[in-house]
């Protein structure tokens with residue numbers, strides 16, 4: 196009988212999975228995945244994600260073969276890119292997610308933040324917003340940043356202002372990460388890997404310069420990786436993503452994950468109100484009365500429409 200071991204996937208290249216076996220000071224095992232999993236999980240572009248708990252058997256050559264992917268307690272997914280259909284799981288089994296944006300280079304986008312928040316709300320993952328590179332903020336940015344903090348704080352989200360040159364901000368961030376599994380998600384060049392290196396010097400993950408022409412990082416982080424933190428906990432550093440496409444959402448479900456719309460929904464005239472054009476819509480009324488921020492309502496419309504498009508195209512494929 197082959198011995199079955201349990202472990203957690205820390206890195207995936209799509210071909211190989213680096214697995215950290217349970218127990219202290221275990222050596223990493225490189226595992227492969229039998230083809231049967233690929234057939235079963237056609238809805239996902241990656242059947243095994245970083246953060247997954249797996250059972251595996253050891254082969255004679257010291258490599259492992261994944262036998263079971265254990266049920267995920269949660270996950271953060273995005274729509275697959277490069278013309279592929281379905282879901283791409285960025286990470287699974289996490290306690291909290293940090294959306295990493297920068298004051299400048301590249302400038303933060305509320306649309307990205309809002310999509311991230313909807314995804315974490317849906318999977319009950321504690322979200323935090325990081326606004327990094329505060330050292331680059333000019334006088335002109337100050338008002339905008341204050342507005343952003345006020346907006347999200349009022350909705351119940353914490354905004355952390357960080358800079359890799361500001362020790363206090365790094366300590367605060369590290370304090371939140373202690374003993375938890377966290378993930379950094381954000382566009383390329385916002386400083387995810389830099390923050391990780393500052394929190395835990397010695398890891399020496401390579402950091403990319405932001406290119407002057409595009410203001411984006413040069414995609415230095417190419418694979419997600421789960422790393423143990425010396426002070427307790429784990430952090431998953433992910434490669435930069437341009438868009439955060441929602442998957443597996445029904446259009447009418449989206450308002451549920453907007454705290455400022457959640458309770459209003461039941462006051463709309465129609466139970467299936469889209470909050471886009473119906474008469475007697477409580478959400479639109481609140482927007483007109485400036486109780487819902489324009490950037491948030493814009494995000495809502497954009498998410499609703501993209502999810503609706505996806506549904507329509509899925510429907511036409513069936514026919």
Ligand SMILES: Nc1nc2c(ncn2[C@@H]2O[C@H](COP(=O)(O)OP(=O)(O)OP(=O)(O)O)[C@@H](O)[C@H]2O)c(=O)[nH]1
Pocket residue numbers: 327328329330331357358359360381382383384385386387388389390401402403404405412413414415416417433434435436
């Ligand atoms: N001024 C300033 N620059 C920073 C800060 N944090 C990161 N940077 C710079 O931003 C650039 C990109 O940083 P990375 O850490 O590679 O960004 P990333 O988010 O990991 O990018 P991807 O791996 O491509 O997703 C590097 O040149 C860093 O030195 C900061 O707080 N202030």
Ligand SMILES: [Mg+2]
Pocket residue numbers: 387388389415416432433434435
């Ligand atoms: Mg990086």
Ligand SMILES: [Zn+2]
Pocket residue numbers: 460463464468469470471473475476477478479
């Ligand atoms: Zn409505």
